[in-house]
Amino acid sequence: MDFARLFQSLCICLLTLDIQLFGLTSGANPEVEQHLEMGKKLLAAGQLADALSHYHAAVEGDPDNYMTYFKRATVFLALGKSRSALPDLAKVVELRPDFTAARIQRGSVLLKQGKYKEAKNDFETVLKTSPNNEEAKRNIDKIETIPPDIELAYRLVEEGNYGDAIQVLGGIIDTCPWDPTFHEIRSECYEAQGDLFKAASDIRQSTKLRADNTRGYFKLSSLHYEMGEADESLVQIRECLKLDPDNKQCFPHYKKVKKLVKLMTSAQESINNEEYDKCVKKAEEMLKVESLVHHYVSRAGQHKCKCYSKGGKVKEALAECTHLLKIDPNNLDALIDRAEAHIFNEDYEAAINDYQEASNIDGENRRVKEGLNKANKLLKQSKKRDYxxxxxxxxxxxKKAIMKAYRKLAVLWHPDKFTTDEEKEKAQKKFLDIAAAKEVLTDPEKRAQFDNGEDPLDPEEQSGHGGNPFQQGFNPFGQGFSGGSFKFHFN
Incomplete structure (x- = not known):
């Protein structure tokens, strides 16, 4: 409903009535007059809550003045409080039965609330004294269509013809938008069609229209949960518990959703903190809490796929990511994470295939572009030295494991251990490779370059980065090596 337009029309209505009825209210209590005047000014300024307080005071000061009740009812309606407006409109009709504007207003509110039989009485009463009242005639025409439409809607729902039922219910809701029953029935139809978003929209409306609607909040929370929106589900189930803290439906659901949200948050924090084993553990706990709803099962699987991959557990990562891709071949994150696992497993061609599939889904994705470039470099690099x-x-x-391996191999291939020139030459070549590997893998910057498919000690690759790395101080044999005769010492 367009409340701005309603508010504007109500203000005009009140101003017109003030002019028409000035003579009728001019003898009222001066204090009441003051409250009415302040209420009118605040209403015109859009300060509805403040205006309402003055109309409350006016009603208390002059409980037999039908205009004070009508004005207060008008403010209630502008605030969207139709239930509060009805008693005031009823009092107006009681005090002034021939007040057409009040009957029209009450009939309109009753019709919007779905009380069309009571609304019809008001409109028919208006037509007895004002046969040409267009608004009353128009509303009676609407009312005549409601009973057969309701009967048709119920029959269509029973037959399972949800699409046609939704269309018929839409017409009823247009006429009776404040009746929660029709929103609830249409929500069930949307849910039966699998449109949970529209189902939730109608139930949300019913929670505003029906007082103490614990059932509505539980249903709304359940729909958001089914859609994978656990955070919003938690918000709505808390609304239920505000109304009834021990509700037998809402409280168990609250505990489950709260635990799941906590685990999902913890799993994501573990990813952010590179605590990959903890991430897998949290994902497995998620599956214990919820093993049926696709969104959460998929999310837990996604976390395991990523964290196994990032943590270097290649076998587990490939199995988990592949399982996700069987369910959803267009799962971009699973393709990227599996590609990274292939890289860790040094299966660069498989990684390239996954990145290319990912590129077909989203060619502008930064991770896809960088990953594909890296995999191609690593494939090229794999045909050269692999440190x-x-x-x-x-x-x-x-670094500790790298240094341990380096020392062991350095001792094994120490050229002083060999006697013939041929053996020494072979050992020197081996030793150069071992020293180069240690140089690259113990330097974070050089190791990062290598991991991205670029050899920091390859003069050809480094030609665009400042020249020969041997000019930067790299000497695999240290100060003791000169012209084929060297000394090698460990600290």
């Missing part, structure tokens, strides 16, 4: 393979460590190895 991880040289030291025999995993791609996620810590």
């Amino acid at each position: 991880y393979k040289i030291l025999g460590v995993k791609r996620n190895a810590k």
Whole structure:
């Protein structure tokens, strides 16, 4: 409903009545007159709550003045409080039965509330004294269509013809928008069609129209939960508990949703903090709380796919991501995470395939673009030196493990251990590779370059980055090496 337009028309109505009835109210109590005047000014300024307080005072000061009741009813309607307006309109009709504006207003409110039989009585009463009243005739014509439409809507619902039922109910709701029953029936039809968003919209309206509507809040919370909107589900179930803290439907649902929201938040925080084992644990706990609703099962699987991949658990990551992609082949995050797992597993061609599929879904995605570029570089790089393979460590190895592998291999391939020139030459080449691997993998910046498919010690690749890396101080044999004769010491 357009409340701005309603407010404007009500203000005009009151101003007109003030002019018409000035002589009738001029002998009223001066204090009441003052409240009425202040109420009129505040109403014109749009300060409805303040205007209402003055009309309350006017009614108390002159309880037999039908105009004070009518004005207060008008403010109630402008505030959207139709239930509060009805008693005032009834009092006006009681005090002044021939007051056409009050009967029209009351009939309109009753009709909007779905009380069309009572509304019809008001409009027919108006027509007895004003046979040409267009508003009364127009509303009676609307009322005549309501009973057969209601009967038709119920029959269509029973037959399972939800589409036609929704169309018929829409017409009834246009005439009776403040009747929660028709919103609830239409919500059930939308839900039966699988349109949970529209179903929730109608139930939300019913929670505003029906007092103490715990059933409505539970239903609204359940619909948001089914849509995967756990946060909003939690908001609505709390509204139910405000009305009834021990509600047998709402309280168990509240505990479940609250726990699930907490686990989802914790899982995301674990990803942000790179605590990947904790992330997997939280995802598994999510599945224990909810194992049936697709949105949450999928979200838990997504977390496991990502965190296994980021944590270097390739086998688990590939299994989890592949399972998600069987359910939804267009799952962009699962494709990217599986591609990253393939990279960790050094299966660069498989990674490229996943990134290309992801690119077909969203070619402008930054992660897809960067990942595809990285995978292509790594495939090219794999045909050259692989520093991880040289030291025999995993791609996620810590610096301590890298240094341990380096020292072991350095001792094994120390050129002083070999006697013939051929053996020494082979050992020197091996030792150069071992030292280069240690140099790159223990330097965070160089390691990051290598992990992105770029060899920081390859002069060709570095030609655009400032020249030869050996000019930057890299000497695999230290100060003791000169012309094929060197000394090697460990600290």
